[in-house]
Amino acid sequence: MHLDQSGMEILDDGECRALLRRSTIGRIVFTLQALPTVQPVNFVLDGELIVVKTSSASRLATAASDTIVAFEVDDIDADAGRGWSVVTVGPARRVTEPDEIARLSALPLRSWAPGERDQFIVVRPRLITGRRSPDRVPLRAPRS
Amino acid sequence: MHLDQSGMEILDDGECRALLRRSTIGRIVFTLQALPTVQPVNFVLDGELIVVKTSSASRLATAASDTIVAFEVDDIDADAGRGWSVVTVGPARRVTEPDEIARLSALPLRSWAPGERDQFIVVRPRLITGRRSPDRVPLRAPRS
Numbered sequence: 001m002h003l004d005q006s007g008m009e010i011l012d013d014g015e016c017r018a019l020l021r022r023s024t025i026g027r028i029v030f031t032l033q034a035l036p037t038v039q040p041v042n043f044v045l046d047g048e049l050i051v052v053k054t055s056s057a058s059r060l061a062t063a064a065s066d067t068i069v070a071f072e073v074d075d076i077d078a079d080a081g082r083g084w085s086v087v088t089v090g091p092a093r094r095v096t097e098p099d100e101i102a103r104l105s106a107l108p109l110r111s112w113a114p115g116e117r118d119q120f121i122v123v124r125p126r127l128i129t130g131r132r133s134p135d136r137v138p139l140r141a142p143r144s
Numbered sequence: 145m146h147l148d149q150s151g152m153e154i155l156d157d158g159e160c161r162a163l164l165r166r167s168t169i170g171r172i173v174f175t176l177q178a179l180p181t182v183q184p185v186n187f188v189l190d191g192e193l194i195v196v197k198t199s200s201a202s203r204l205a206t207a208a209s210d211t212i213v214a215f216e217v218d219d220i221d222a223d224a225g226r227g228w229s230v231v232t233v234g235p236a237r238r239v240t241e242p243d244e245i246a247r248l249s250a251l252p253l254r255s256w257a258p259g260e261r262d263q264f265i266v267v268r269p270r271l272i273t274g275r276r277s278p279d280r281v282p283l284r285a286p287r288s
Contacts, residue, residue, distance in 0.1 A: 006257060006260070007259045024222050027171060029173050029181075037173075037231055037233070038182060038214050039231075040220055055150055058149070070179070072182040074171075078168050078169050078186060078256045082256065083257070085184050087181055112227050112277065113227070114150060114277055114278065133256065133258055
């Protein structure tokens with residue numbers, strides 16, 4: 001097990017991808033009007049591609065395509081003092097090819113948010129990193 | 145109630161701040177080696193300031209201070225098809241004044257992740273926006 005300087009376990013590529021596959025909500029980070037922003041979205045994997053569906057008029061479709069984005073998934077139990085986080089970075093693009101749209105339309109992707117969704121955005125993870133708290137970490141050092 | 149183009153309710157400033165106050169985990173977005181990244185952190189509010197504690201050697205302390213960051217909190221129930229998200233953007237800085245360190249040290253801030261934490265980072269929200277799914281939105285239109 002490799003630990004980073006704060007004692008978090010550094011996850012390998014396979015573990016990161018397995019955690020991505022198990023997740024349904026991620027947070028996509030992009031730049032909007034020169035400022036960073038982040039939006040929670042439902043997603044599904046198509047091979048290694050992260051697939052998101054949005055409205056073609058949305059901020060996501062207009063600002064987060066044809067650019068480099070970060071995409072994060074996590075599961076944190078603040079009370080128990082444990083959790084993990086996986087961050088990928090890679091190019092995002094709008095899907096315009098009819099064959100690809102047809103294939104992606106068959107994926108089990110549904111959204112927590114309302115609204116018409118007619119635009120697929122895919123992110124290709126180029127970098128993927130993850131950290132997990134080791135098991136049974138006390139939140140406070142025991143009092144002596 | 146104001147709705148955005150996708151049918152999400154747009155939250156006003158007071159609602160956004162109330163949701164921030166109720167949250168204990170947020171995701172801070174910053175730039176690391178010219179790439180966007182995002183890290184889940186525990187936080188607490190000190191007035192309107194978002195207060196995070198980290199190691200002085202951490203990526204967060206070295207890359208996310210004296211810069212503009214985004215900070216996001218959310219609560220999403222993917223199965224029920226509802227949730228909300230609040231995003232703030234503002235300058236982050238390391239706290240170096242002893243008086244301020246003493247005041248922040250008294251705040252009820254603990255971390256889900258292990259590691260020594262000797263550095264406070266504060267974010268001053270300059271922009272704050274939030275969206276919430278309206279109640280009882282069906283995930284699928286009823287079949288006719």
